[in-house]
Amino acid sequence: MSTEITHGGHDAHADHDHHGPAKGLMRWVTTTNHKDIGTLYLWLSFIMLLYGGSMAMVIRLELFQPGLQWVEPHFFNQMTTMHGLVMVFGAIMPAFVGLANWLIPIMIGAPDMALPRMNNWSFWILPFAFTMLASTTFMEGGAPAFGWTFYAPLSTTFAPDTTDFFIFAVHLMGISSVMGAINVIATILNMRAPGMTLMKMPLFVWTWLITAYLLIAVMPVLAGAVTMMLTDRHFGTSFFDAAGGGDPVMFQHIFWFFGHPEVYIMILPAFGVISAIVPTFARKPLFGYSSMVYASASIAILSFMVWAHHMFTTGMPVAGELYFMYATILISVPTGVKVFNWVTTMWKGSMTFETPMLWALGFIVMFTIGGFSGLMLGVAPVDTQYHDTYFVVAHFHYVLVTGALYSIIAAFYYWVPKWTGHMYDERLGKIHFWWSTIAVNVLFFPQHFVGLAGMPRRIPDYSLQFAEFNMISSIGGFAFGLAQVFFLYIVIKTIKGGEKATDQVWEGATGLEFEHLPSPPPYHSFTEAPPVK
């Protein structure tokens, strides 16, 4: 009884029941509503996907055939660098934060995020950060051209002045991520409806809770790395300059101490999404809920202990290489558990294959392929041949595009009827899936072959033996790019209208957002805590 008063009583008076959003542009600038901020994040990430994607098109165009036909090597390096930065920090990460904003409160029965004003700020930092980063393309010296991993000393002593814009943009993105993560943790730990114990939370909430801790742990490390770069560049320090007693390899240790957990920051919430979608369309509860939670936590912990597997060719001592090899291949155990659990969830289910399920199945198959190549890369001696080739490029695109991005698209199709109250066009959704899936495999599968055959990554031009597969890859790339423009059309069409969605949306859907909220939910939902079974 007393809980109910604290949760509903006071607020109900202050906040009018039908208090809607403000009108016009200022609604979006000043909003503290988790749904509005979620929408803003998702749109930003879509814009960044198209921006980063257009740079990928430039890359694939130049690599369409041997020789330099379209761009200069220096500009090509700017494209690969900016493509990586924009996709990682601009497309994938904000998309998951957008999903977290939209979904965590309505999944745990909270009225909003715990820190709504900070929520507004953590979003609005990002457009400025990316404008600053993108503006370097038009400056003398050009955009960052040292790869998204910005290894020193190429990014310090040897980089143009525009690098300082990059450094501050990364700082801003880090601040935004840390604030977002604090908000997620505060919301999940403090705002769950009575009865929503930790082990009853949907896996998406669990994986985001773990992700948020990863973010808080590693974004400051990245901030430290770029700050050391800044002082090396301008204030006479020599953190990474061997001539001054510094250590270029230390840069890589610091970067990958951030960078490897970052990989899981981009994939753990995806696991949460898939764990929501598969049971719905199999009409059967998720197999091994608690082992999924423990597997996610193990992956997160292991992710801090494997960073130097990105550095097998830097001349580490044998003992170090052995340790990092063992720890790395160990990650495939909890990751395998997840895949087995999803497959077993489908086993003896009653499956239907609406668009979200198609994307989820695509995720499971292709993410597993990316996992296999990951296991191969983890075997330190053979990494001698794989390292810094297109085999690596194929690997991380299988886990990031057909992994993370596929889960984001799956999440869109799964929850957009709940968000907007409109069903998307099922026929178009299926076309989008099959078009993308064929294209993405034409795009990335041949890259395994050219990588194994000896094509290094990040080169603007290649010898003739790699020509056929690069051309095939480029054709797949253009088709995949076009498919995402088609996706934009589907998104706009769904927002504008469409068949009315039911409150439960999917026959097999469970969870507070489907059982206790109308589609679309009111602007302020769960002002009173829902009952949790």
Next chain:
Amino acid sequence: MIFSKLSRRFSVVATGLVSMLSMSVARAEYALNMTQGVTPISQELYSLHMLVFWICVGIGVVVFSAMAYSIFHHRKSRGAQAANFHESTTVEIVWTVVPLLILIGIAIPATGTLLDLEDAKTDADITVQVTGIQWKWKYTFVDEDVSFISSLAQSSRDVVKDPTGNENYLLEVDKPLVLPVGKKVRFLFHSDDVIHAWWVPELAVKQDSIPGFINDSWATIEKPGVYRGQCAELCGKDHGFMPIVVNAVSEAEYEQWLVGMKAEAAAAASAADQEWSMQDLLAKGETVYQANCAACHGPTGAGIPGAFPAMTGSPIVIDPDQAAHIDIVVNGKAGTAMSAFKGQLNDVDIAAVITYERNSLGNSVGDTVQPSAIKNAR
């Protein structure tokens, strides 16, 4: 104007497409897999690669078949009723333990191979120091007093716009590294500027060359032949244009090559004692400039604004006092991409290129720089 340019490019693409497709028909052998290479280590790596690959294929077949079976049989449209099981401790323990055992099966051979791979120090017959320099490689035979720079061949540079039919495009150098077969060669890696990585797939050697560090690796080449590779670590603008060519020959041929290299060095040293004419300096300087300076400062001396300074009208270049110009070429400029060329070029080359920069590329100071001046500046 733009349209005509675009349509020209599209026609290039179209012809390229047609020629590629016909080429793929003509050439039966695709490079799909890792090379087995020509060293004991490269063969070990290949076997390990195939082992892990087939394990992955096996797991994939099991997992994807289960999934496919389920998708086909347990679908609502076939009247499947959903079961309600959602836990089984036994099953979950099994699929944690079995993968663990498979991993141990991978880790054991991998550990052995890694220990072999890292054993560069034992019984090396020849030691070659490899220095990465933006964007070329310097090879120094530690016991032989032979040292030279190897960079992308002019035959590749000339056809970057359309390399169709150019065999070994981007994989050809002016001076290959010559090594004897059957000898254990230890490589020592170092860099003068940024991080590079020396990679020859057939030798199974890929090692970063890092400023301030010396890394090592080794190879015993078992078969004579020409083995090609590339820089594998992004090292700036021309990262894609610093190939490696290793020419593996019999021991007698190798000895002969060493004698030839020493004679060449002696001839270059005596050339440095002569007085050179403006004409000869300019002719040599142009070659040296295009091979060593043009990547940053541009073939016409225009540079890249904001990244690399222009030669044309540069205050250092057009200063009638040659001292600063000689100094920056010989000693480089600390804290920038300008490297010290004293370790890369001989006196004649440096004298020629400075003369060339002062009297070409839109500059006309009118003086010459003699090799003797470079000798004094070292």
